[in-house]
Amino acid sequence: QKEVEQDPGPLSVPEGAIVSLNCTYSNSAFQYFMWYRQYSRKGPELLMYTYSSGNKEDGRFTAQVDKSSKYISLFIRDSQPSDSATYLCAMTGLGNEKLTFGTGTRLTIIP
Amino acid sequence: SQTIHQWPATLVQPVGSPLSLECTVEGTSNPNLYWYRQAAGRGLQLLFYSVGIGQISSEVPQNLSASRPQDRQFILSSKKLLLSDSGFYLCAWSGRPGGLDFWEQYFGPGTRLTVT
Numbered sequence: 001q002k003e004v005e006q007d008p009g010p011l012s013v014p015e016g017a018i019v020s021l022n023c024t025y026s027n028s029a030f031q032y033f034m035w036y037r038q039y040s041r042k043g044p045e046l047l048m049y050t051y052s053s054g055n056k057e058d059g060r061f062t063a064q065v066d067k068s069s070k071y072i073s074l075f076i077r078d079s080q081p082s083d084s085a086t087y088l089c090a091m092t093g094l095g096n097e098k099l100t101f102g103t104g105t106r107l108t109i110i111p
Numbered sequence: 112s113q114t115i116h117q118w119p120a121t122l123v124q125p126v127g128s129p130l131s132l133e134c135t136v137e138g139t140s141n142p143n144l145y146w147y148r149q150a151a152g153r154g155l156q157l158l159f160y161s162v163g164i165g166q167i168s169s170e171v172p173q174n175l176s177a178s179r180p181q182d183r184q185f186i187l188s189s190k191k192l193l194l195s196d197s198g199f200y201l202c203a204w205s206g207r208p209g210g211l212d213f214w215e216q217y218f219g220p221g222t223r224l225t226v227t
Contacts (some may be wrong), residue, residue, distance in 0.1 A: 006154070032213050043201050043218030044155075051213070088154065090216075097143055097205045097214040103154035 003027050006089055006102030014110050017078040022088035023102045026070065030091040030100070035074045038086045038104065045096050047087070048074070079109045113138035117202050117219040124226055130175075130189040132222050134202030137183065142204035144185040145216065146177055149199040160186060197226045 006023045011020055021035075032051055034042035050056045053067045062075040072091075076083055089102040114137045124130060136142050146158040159177035160168045167177050174193060178186045185202055202219040 034215075041221070041223070043203075043221050045218070046215055049213065051214070092214070095212060098157065099214075099216055101155040107132065 001026060003090060003100050004089065004102045008103050009106055010106040010108060012108045012110055013079060015079060015081060016106060017079050017109075019074075019079050019083070019107060019109075020092070021074040021076075021087050021089075023072050023091075023104050024070055025072070025091060025100075027091075027093075027100070028070075029093040031094045032074045032092050033063070034090040034092075034099070035061075036088040036090055036101075038088060040085075044088055081109045081111050085107045113204070113206070113217065115202060115204060115217060115219040117200075117222055119222060120220065121223045122225070124192050124224065126194055127191050130187070130192050130196070130224070132187040132200055132202075132224075134185040134187075134219055135183055136185075139183070139204065139206065141182055142206065143208075144179065145203040145205070146185065146187050147201040147223075149201060150197075155201070159185075159187070170197050192226045194200065194226050196198055197224055199223050 004023055004025045034049040036046045038044040048058055048063045050063045050065050053065050056063045060077045064073040065096045086104040086106045088104040090099040092099050116135045118133055144161045147155045149155050149160055153209045157170045164179050175189050200222045203216045205214045205216045
């Protein structure tokens, strides 16, 4: 079993829809949960991070962590064509520099 | 501000040929450096990790090697490429944004390697 599982997609939704991206994990030591966005042929960039359980909102993006279920989500409201990218979840333990990544979900927003 | 460079951007090499990919970081000193490979459907696979000059940790046994001859230079090499070495190679460095107990990784633009 992989430490982090992520549906690879691809996922296509119409512009303006709400998008839900998810990851599950098995390592209880993970405390920091991140979402990276990767445009085609580019390196990933950090989009959001959350410490422990709870929600965090940044504009149209909301990150949600449920440690009891070992489940994290990224919601995108009012999706735009510019949101088309691959989204990778990543996580790590306290003080640990190494990240464990999901496989990434390729998202396409259709105008 | 910090910048990370990788070259070349793309590379097509025959099986059995050598490989050298270079990564340099600007604007920070003594960074922790990483080499990842990204293959379709497999996410980011950590290949090597370095905490300082000459200090390399290998995460996955394979025909690749890494070296860190200078503080901000990280090189990925192979003596003989295999077809399975094809992929998107990413260099990254880690830092703490705002002094938080959280290490963010900053990625370079990547090198797309095709082994034919």
